[in-house]
Structure formats: C-alpha cells, structure tokens
Amino acid sequence: MQAIDSHTDPMVPVIAKVTRVTRDLSDVVTFEMEAEGWRGFAPGQFNMLSVFGVGEIPISISGPQSDSSKIIHTIRDVGPVSHALASLRTGAVLGLRGPYGTPWPVEAAKGRDVVVVAGGLGLAPVRPILYELMENRGDYGKVTLLYGARSPGDILFAEELRQWRSRLDMGVEVTVDRADPSWHGHVGVVTAHLRGADFDPKATTAFICGPEIMMRFTANGLVDLGVAPGDIHLSMERNMQCGIGLCGHCQLGPHFVCKDGPVFDWAVIKPLMRVKEL
Amino acid sequence: MAIEGLERILAGHPLFANMAPEFLDTLAGCAKNVRFAAGDYLFHEGDDADHIYLIREGQVSLEISAPGRGSMVFQTVASGSVIGLSWIVPPYRWRFDAHARSDLRVIEFDARCVRGKCDADPVLGYAVLKQIMPVLVERLHDTRVQMLDLYSAGN
Incomplete structure (x- = not known):
C-alpha cells in the first residue's frame, strides 16, 4: 500500500480529522479519522500520528481493510503523545503519515488453517486480519482466535469478541490473568489454549501480537505443536520514529522494524530475540 | 467391567497418554467415575489432598480467598486436565479451593492408593511422575508468566 503523498516529503504529515471517538476501556480509545488522499492500507501496517506541539508516535491501524473511507486507530493512554491522542474529540485535527510497514501475509494464509x-x-x-478472515471466510480453513487480557475489565473489543464467539465457523477463547468468581471464562495464560485449539499444525499460518514475552512463548508453543517457524508471524514493536527506515532508532539487528517490519516471521526474528542487547 | 471401562478412559486421557497398559491397569484399581454439579466444591484449602481428579468434562476454577476480597480465581482447568498436585508431596494438603463452574465428570483417584502402589513399585512410581512432571513444569511456567503482569499499561 502506497503512503499518502504528503507534498512529496515523507516526513511532512497530512491533516487528518477525527470523525468519531469510542472509549473502549478506561485508558483505551478507538477513533475514526478521515484524511484527504488516503488510499487504504494492508492489515498490520501503521501510521505515524502527531499531535501538533506534543509529538508523533506510530500506531497500528485497527479497522477493516475493506473500508478505505475511514482510518481507525486504537490507542492506549500511556505517554505524553498517546495521552494527547486519547484526549482528542470529534472534529479535532492531527497529523498523519503513512501507512507504513510490512503487512501481515494474510493472502498467503488462504486455504490454510489460521491461528490468531x-x-x-x-x-x-x-x-x-479478523475482519478479512470473516469477510472471506470460505477462503480459509479452520480459524482460531486466542486472546489474553489482564482481567475481565481489561478485555478489548468485548462486544465484538462476543459476536465472534457466537459464530460457528470460528473458535474463540478468551482468558484473563486474574478474575473474581463472577467471571465465567478462562483464567490463565493464553498459551495454555494452544494445546486445545483445533488446527492442523502442518497447514497453519499463525499471527501473533502482544507483549514480546507473550509472543515469544506463543511462537515457541506453536513450534512445539508442529507449526513451521516460517508460518508464524509476529508484529514487533521498537522505537519507531521516522517510519521510513531513515533514522535508525528502531534498528533490530540488520532490520529496521518500521520498514522491514513491523511484521516478521519467527524464523527471521527468533535469533534476534535471543540477543538481549537488541 | 467397570474397571476395564476406566482403563479405556484413562488411556484416552491426555495425562496418561503413552502410559503402559499394565500401569493403567494397576492405577485403574484406585479410580472411579464421579460427578459434581455446577457450584460444588471438590475440595477446600487446608483439606487433606487424598484425591486426584482428572477432568473428563467441564470446567473447574482454582481459587484462593482473601479477607475483604472474596474468592480470587488464579486458574481455570478444563477437560483433559488434572486438578491439583498436592497429593504427591507431604503433608498432602490442598493449598486452594477447587470450584466446579459447570456440571463436571471426573475420574477420582484415591491418592493414598496411588501413592501406596507407587511406593511398592518404583517403576510405576517413576512412570506416574513422568506423566505428572510436565503438568507441574507447565503450571510453574504459566504462573511465572502470569506474575509478570504482561498486559499492564507499562508493557
């Protein structure tokens, strides 16, 4: 997907306008935006979003690829820029550069089982990815979503998860790290559910996103079950600043995460994850 | 006939996968099928750990109570799992509550019977430990991961 032409200089953002804000959790908001020249994205790509006078950060796109009329981002309020972004209201303007980065290889998963x-x-x-899988459900084999959250109150997109769980053509398991007895779902780590998931390891493509330790354990768990390292894809997070592989802040071994990633396959990224200094 | 049935059930349970039939035969003599209704407690913290439960169907939450906080669920276990490992190690006492979240079908072992057979036949004892250790290691590992609080805002 080609980045927006921001006056030919990739470091100059275009103006985007917030059209809708939804509070997902006490510290997480999802907002929809529109920007002139936006030509869509591929799942896994990110935009550099800036609040003028505050700063710029990379944020993954969380909406459906099939609807290029709006740009959807989900943001957790954890730092100065994300706090400013999470505070934006409908009608606010912000800077946008993107989309950047390599996408999830969803196309390559066609005809195979998919574990997210x-x-x-x-x-x-x-x-x-999940929107794509559901919009073109017949193109894929068995689909499984395993999702882990800190507590029942921290479950993101809870209503959508309920809808996905009710589908007969998709397995969805949600687990939390801790809960009181009023929670009727699973308690424990998300990786524990890999063993009970219904997929053919030899014909499975896996997509993993979360804290790096969780991704590592999940990827290793999938390999233990027989999934090929090259069929396991992770979205890495590093200090991405320029978004176009110029500044070097996000360098991970021989790769720039912003340009060569953020999506990497496990065969490529595993050796780098073993280097503590990276 | 009932014992033969249990052998088959044991052989099909993930905990006893690949275990020699003669060992399953021996262990089946300590086992019986038991049902619990949703809401029942299988045991409470401080009780003697004199049973081993293999879940055939249903879900159990493992809980610890704290004053002013009620029960806190730290893990749920479901079909194919074993509940509790305190029956292996003296003083054989449960360290938490086990609460049936749904109607439950389990294979209940008399832990004293299993321990006695394992003591009498160290080869059987070693085979049982080899089946149990992966569960123990996995739960220790999972607990460590939970303790890291990976999904907190700082992560």
Whole structure:
C-alpha cells in the first residue's frame, strides 16, 4: 500500500480529522479519522500520528481493510503523545503519515488453517486480519482466535469478541490473568489454549501480537505443536520514529522494524530475540 | 467391567497418554467415575489432598480467598486436565479451593492408593511422575508468566 503523498516529503504529515471517538476501556480509545488522499492500507501496517506541539508516535491501524473511507486507530493512554491522542474529540485535527510497514501475509494464509493469538492491546493490530478472515471466510480453513487480557475489565473489543464467539465457523477463547468468581471464562495464560485449539499444525499460518514475552512463548508453543517457524508471524514493536527506515532508532539487528517490519516471521526474528542487547 | 471401562478412559486421557497398559491397569484399581454439579466444591484449602481428579468434562476454577476480597480465581482447568498436585508431596494438603463452574465428570483417584502402589513399585512410581512432571513444569511456567503482569499499561 502506497503512503499518502504528503507534498512529496515523507516526513511532512497530512491533516487528518477525527470523525468519531469510542472509549473502549478506561485508558483505551478507538477513533475514526478521515484524511484527504488516503488510499487504504494492508492489515498490520501503521501510521505515524502527531499531535501538533506534543509529538508523533506510530500506531497500528485497527479497522477493516475493506473500508478505505475511514482510518481507525486504537490507542492506549500511556505517554505524553498517546495521552494527547486519547484526549482528542470529534472534529479535532492531527497529523498523519503513512501507512507504513510490512503487512501481515494474510493472502498467503488462504486455504490454510489460521491461528490468531493476541494479548492485551495486541488485539487491535490483528483486528484487520479478523475482519478479512470473516469477510472471506470460505477462503480459509479452520480459524482460531486466542486472546489474553489482564482481567475481565481489561478485555478489548468485548462486544465484538462476543459476536465472534457466537459464530460457528470460528473458535474463540478468551482468558484473563486474574478474575473474581463472577467471571465465567478462562483464567490463565493464553498459551495454555494452544494445546486445545483445533488446527492442523502442518497447514497453519499463525499471527501473533502482544507483549514480546507473550509472543515469544506463543511462537515457541506453536513450534512445539508442529507449526513451521516460517508460518508464524509476529508484529514487533521498537522505537519507531521516522517510519521510513531513515533514522535508525528502531534498528533490530540488520532490520529496521518500521520498514522491514513491523511484521516478521519467527524464523527471521527468533535469533534476534535471543540477543538481549537488541 | 467397570474397571476395564476406566482403563479405556484413562488411556484416552491426555495425562496418561503413552502410559503402559499394565500401569493403567494397576492405577485403574484406585479410580472411579464421579460427578459434581455446577457450584460444588471438590475440595477446600487446608483439606487433606487424598484425591486426584482428572477432568473428563467441564470446567473447574482454582481459587484462593482473601479477607475483604472474596474468592480470587488464579486458574481455570478444563477437560483433559488434572486438578491439583498436592497429593504427591507431604503433608498432602490442598493449598486452594477447587470450584466446579459447570456440571463436571471426573475420574477420582484415591491418592493414598496411588501413592501406596507407587511406593511398592518404583517403576510405576517413576512412570506416574513422568506423566505428572510436565503438568507441574507447565503450571510453574504459566504462573511465572502470569506474575509478570504482561498486559499492564507499562508493557
């Protein structure tokens, strides 16, 4: 997907306008935007969003690829820029550069079983995959979503998860790290549900997004079950600043996460994850 | 006939996958089928750990109570799992409550019977431990991951 032409200089943002804001959790909002020249994105890509006078950060796109009329981002309020973004209201304007980065190889998963594993806010970057899988359900084999959250109150997109769980053509398991007895779902780590999931390891493509430790354990768990490392894809997070592989802040071994990633396959990224200094 | 049935059930349970038939035969003598209704407690913290439960169907929450906080669920286990490992290690006492979240079908072992057979036949004892250790290691690992609080805002 080609980035918006922002006056030919890739470092100059275009103006985007917030058209809708939804509060998902106490510290998480999803907002829809529109921007002149937006030509859509591929699942897994991100935009550089800026609040003027505050700063710029990379945020994954969390909406459906099939609707290019709006740009959807889900943001957790954790730092100065994300706080400013999470505080924006309908009608506000912000800067946008993108979309950037390599997408999830969803096309390559056609005809195969698909396992999507997400943790915490990591459900947002994989949501475009889930939309694609459901819009073209017949193109894929068995589909499984495993999602882990901190507590029942921290479950992202809870209403959509309920809808997905009610589908007969998709397995969805949600687990939390802790809960009181009023929670009727699973308690425990998300990786524990890999063993009970229904997929053919030899014909499975896996997409993982969440905290790096969780992704590591999930990828190793999938390999233990027989999934090929090259069929396991992760979305990496590093200090992305330029978004176009110029500044070097997000360098991970020989790769720039913003340009060569953020999506990498496990065969490529596993050796780098073992280097603590990276 | 009932014992033969249990052998087949045991052989099909993930915990006893690949275990030698003669061992299953021996262990089946300590086992019986039991049902619990949703809401029942299988045991409470402090009780003697004199049973081993293999879940055939249903879900159980493992809970610890704290003053002013009520019960806190730290893990749920479902079909194919074993509940509790305190029956292996003295003083054989449960460290938490086990609460049936749904109607439950389990295979209940008399832990004293299993321990006695394992003590009498160390080869059987080693085979049982080899089946149990992966569960123990996996739960220790999972607990460590939960303790890391990976999904907190700082992560």
